[in-house]
């Protein structure tokens with residue numbers, strides 16, 4: 001991950017956290033074809049009274065506020081969420097495309113944000129249910145591409161956050177297929193020994209198994225031995 005540090009201007013963020021990080025809150029910058037670096041430099045320079053821990057674009061991630069400090073990203077006069085606040089959350093801003101009067105996210109920005117969020121989920125032991133939109137916390141239409149008509153895109157984003165790292169974590173509906181792939185050696189873990197299987201990839205592998213493709217591979221291997 002191409003991570004760059006651009007420390008936010010000190011007045012724009014709070015003190016050291018008093019509570020544990022329990023939530024990750026997703027935002028959009030509402031910038032028009034902006035970059036993570038532009039945002040990082042803007043928040044480092046200007047007095048804006050707002051901040052986020054991370055800015056993400058197609059190629060880079062900028063860390064603006066250190067994770068152990070409170071960023072001002074989801075505070076409000078009224079809340080829809082009972083518990084999620086600035087004090088117990090990490091704020092992640094996604095840079096935007098602006099086309100025909102509408103905001104959208106580049107697929108690479110979404111994929112990069114998912115990688116960052118998965119890493120944060122692992123570090124703080126946060127399940128996908130505690131990854132929220134700013135909208136879920138205060139009702140603000142943020143991130144706009146993931147609210148209203150973007151609901152399905154939000155669900156897809158969330159679907160990409162669940163990762164199975166061991167056979168035990170793989171749900172029952174997929175375990176026989178994954179087991180088969182491990183036996184044949186077609187599937188191996190990453191350098192950390194984790195399976196690193198997203199829910200989408202797992203579903204794809206199960207579909208291939210239903211088509212008999214994994215069995216064919218297994219038989220072929222048995223003939224060879």
Ligand SMILES: [Zn+2]
Pocket residue numbers: 026027028073134140142143
């Ligand atoms: Zn927001």
